[in-house]
Amino acid sequence: MKNKKEMTCIICPNGCRLEVIYGDSLIVKNALCPKGEEYASNELINPVRNLTSTVKVSNGELSLVSVRSNKPVPKEKMFEIMKILKDVELEAPVGFHQIVLKDILGSGADIITTREVKRVDKK
Known part of the structure; x- marks a missing residue:
């Protein structure tokens, strides 16, 4: 057919x-x-996509940091990954290409940061 x-x-x-x-x-x-x-x-x-998003940062010069998958993830897992990222909060300082989540949902892909965020001590 x-x-x-x-x-x-x-x-x-x-x-x-x-x-x-x-x-x-x-x-x-x-x-x-x-x-x-x-x-x-x-x-x-097997449709796959590169994932890009942001996660929260506490005590940083920025309140959000951009993140991405280091390789494409299954398209069917995109929304589930986004739900997980919504609840992630990093503590500054944040490094460039810092691993946020390793092997997300067993996909083999890591979620990594795409920039640095310096720590800001509030007085």
Whole structure:
């Protein structure tokens, strides 16, 4: 049985509008480069995304620090990870690429900071 799906490839700036026919085999139409076919295959089998967000910081020069996953995480776990991050609070000082959460939800990805936040002692 053949199934058909349309998707936009997000790997490069071309943003190819792919027509994907799948079932016993995979046919990808409208891909301007080989990455489109790989993207379509991965998107059907195991869609993943890079996660970016923020977490709270106490006693820091900033009240939030940006974080990201150090590798893509399963798309299906994104909202659950975001719920977990909502309750995370780091104590300043915060280092660049500091691991916030290791192997989040068994994904193999760590959540890391993307900048430093210096400590501010309140008087």
